[in-house]
Amino acid sequence: MPTLLELLQSLDEQPAGAVIYAAKPWTAASDAVAVAFDAPPSDLAYLLEVELAQDVLEVWSSWRNGAQPNALGICQAVIHYADHDAYLDVHH
Template identity: 80%
Template sequence: MPSLLDLLQSLEEQPAEAVIYAAKPWTAASDAAVAAFDAPPHDLAYLLEVELAQDVLDVWSSWRHGARPSPLEKCQAVIHYAEHDAYLDAHR
């Protein structure tokens, strides 16, 4: 099973309506999968919809003058949004 870090590297290839699930506690190394909303993988918790995760990364880039997030920064931004229902501040 891929890690969240690996899965987020192929986020653009995932169906927008699908959901990202990951093992808690959420970290870059958490096991992760993409599946339909009504079919969560065993032992994985809902993290975010693929479309919302893509939005989180777009906002991350926009707030940083078009910079591209590293794989670890992608994980941090997505996990932060999932835990706080807020975008990761550009000053963090």
Template identity: 70%
Template structure:
């Protein structure tokens, strides 16, 4: 099964209406799945919608003068947004 990092690296291949479900605690190495389900797959918890993840990463990039996030930075930004309902500040 892919990790959260794997899914974020292949985000453009995921359905925009898909929901991302990683195992807790959320880390880049968490086992994860994308599904169009209201109920998470067994052992996984809802994180964010694929289209919202695109928004989170676009904001991350725009707040950093167009820089492209590394895989680790993608995970950090997405997990931060899911946990705090806020974009990751530039100071991170």
């Protein structure tokens, strides 16, 4: 099973309509899966929809003048959104 870090680095390759589930507590090293229509593994918790995670990263980039987050920055932004229902502030 991929880590959350690995899965988030391949967001564009995930199925349309897929939902990301990951082991808590959410970290870059958490086991993760993107599920389109199947039930998720029972040991993983809902994180975000793939499309919403992509939106989180677009906002991250937009708020930082087009910069792109590194792999850990991707995880940080997505986990922050999942935990707080808010985009990661520019000062983080």
